[in-house]
Amino acid sequence: MNTTRNYLMAGYIVLLGILTAIGWLQIGQTDDAPGAGMIGLFAFLSSLIVAYRIA
Numbered sequence: 192m193n194t195t196r197n198y199l200m201a202g203y204i205v206l207l208g209i210l211t212a213i214g215w216l217q218i219g220q221t222d223d224a225p226g227a228g229m230i231g232l233f234a235f236l237s238s239l240i241v242a243y244r245i246a
Contacts, residue, residue, distance in 0.1 A: 208238025
């Protein structure tokens with residue numbers, strides 16, 4: 192039971208990272224800030240790391 196919960200939590204964290212990356216990419220396209228899109232990439236990569244640690 193605990194393993195299933197960990198996998199579900201990891202999946203939710205990855206989904207949250209993907210949605211955050213999409214949002215920041217949209218902000219990066221509409222704003223003129225040069226590094227705004229990279230924040231989404233870093234958020235996605237950090238969510239993958241956290242999900243790996245949980246699983």
